[in-house]
Amino acid sequence: DGMTKAIDYLKSLGHKHIGYIGGRELMGPEQEPFVDIRERTYLKLIKEDDDICSSSQDVYINLFDGQTGFEAISKALTKEKIPTAFVCASDSIAMGALAAIGENWNYLPHKVSVIGFNDIASAKFFNPPLTTIRLDTKSMGEMAVVLMAHLLEEEESVPVKITCMNQLIVRSSVYE
Secondary structure (H helix, E strand, O other), X not given: OHHHHHHHHHHHOOOOOEEEEEXXXXXXXXXXXXXXXXXXXXXXXXXXXXXXXXXXXXXXEEOXXXXXXXHHHHHHOOOOOOOOEEEEOOHHHHHHHHHHHHHOHHHOOOOOEEEEEEOOHHHHHOOOOOEEEEEOHHXXXXXXXXXXXXXXXXXXXXXXXXXOXXXXXXXXXXXX
16 A cells, blocks of 8 residues: 555656665565565566556665665766656665765756655655655554464454555655
8 A cells, every 4th residue: 555655646646657666575484575566566567557667677675774775876876867756665775765866957858856765764864855655663563462462362364454554754855
C-alpha cells in the first residue's frame, strides 16, 4: 500500500519516469537473497501502468544503507536519461540519494524527486526535508508480540495476515 501511495503521489505531480533504489536481505542458513515487498510492488506497478515509462534499468539494488542511495544516483547520472523521481526502500537509502543529488545539483538535467520509507525521526531535518511513507512500527511490534504469544500457547495455528496502516508524509524532497 505504501509503494502504491508513493507512485500515485508522484504521478499526480506529473512524474512518468520513476526509479527505485532498494536493498536485499539474506535469509536462512543458505543466505538466500530476499526480494523486499516494496521492490516487488514497484516492479508490478510500473509493468501494469502504461503511463509510467520506467524499466528495470531504473532499479538499483544493494544494501539498506545511505551508500546504496548515493551510489545509485551517481550511477543513474552516467546514463542518457535519469528518472525524474526515485522511491527508496528506506529513509537511510533516501538520505544517500539526496546527498548525491546535492553534490551533483549543477549536473542534473532536471530536478530529481526522492521519497523514502519509514519516516525516521531525522527525515524532517534532511536537506531538503524528506517526503516519506510513515509506517506504524509501534502497532507492528505490538501485533508481533500478540502473535508470538498466541503461537506459544496454541499447539496448532492457522496462518494470519495483519495489515498495519501507513501514511504519506509530504515534505520538500518531491518536485512537480
